[in-house]
Amino acid sequence: MENYLRVGIITATHGIKGEVKVYPTTDDVGRFKQLKQVFLSMGKEYMELEIEGVKFFKQWAILKFKGIDNINDIEKYKGHDLWVSRENAVELAEDEYFICDIIGSLVVTEEGEELGTLTDVMATGANDVYVVTRKDGGEILLPSIKECIKEVDAENKRILVHLMPGLL
Incomplete structure (x- = not known):
């Protein structure tokens, strides 16, 4: 079983203050409100990011990460996956599987x-x-x-x- 589960993909920056537009790969986009941290896929390694703010626009989640306050600091991560640890995964009902x-x-x-x-x-x-x-x-x-x-x-x-x- 995988230790991390993908919850989204950074598709674009949003504004100039370091926010990103995230395409959710989870069934419940609202779950981003409960998340405190995500892991950014860096090839074979993961970088932990603390979520500072969450808002929604249509089907997208707009995320702001602590310590990333400039478009130039986040732009290089467009196209990267966001993951959560299995401990932070949503609870599954009986007969449900990842x-x-x-x-x-x-x-x-x-x-x-x-x-x-x-x-x-x-x-x-x-x-x-x-x-x-x-x-x-x-x-x-x-x-x-x-x-x-x-x-x-x-x-x-x-x-x-x-x-x-x-x-x-």
Whole structure:
């Protein structure tokens, strides 16, 4: 399991006083209000940033970090990811998982047939769709509904599915 979870991407500066516009990669943009710190991805290392202020504009979060008071000090971080430690992650309900914890899972049917590996999760309006890549390179799209996804074992990277008619 990953120690850090991505919550946003710095897309642009906002004004001249060191604020940044952040595209949220979390389901709840309002969670930035509760965060005290984030970690800025610096390649293989992370730089800890203390959040001094948060406001919102449309779907964006506008963040101000303590000690960064000038556009020139923050501009170089455009395009960088913002992360939180797993301890500061949102609480998950039963049967909810962080996508990063299930990507790479082996997907197996109730009959024991190995379908392939979960390589992506697409968010749609009604429900998520699991993208399973087969050994031959083909893909299977499985709706993330109880009738299809029977069991998710994030710890052991294994997903048990029921193939509904027409999915293959």
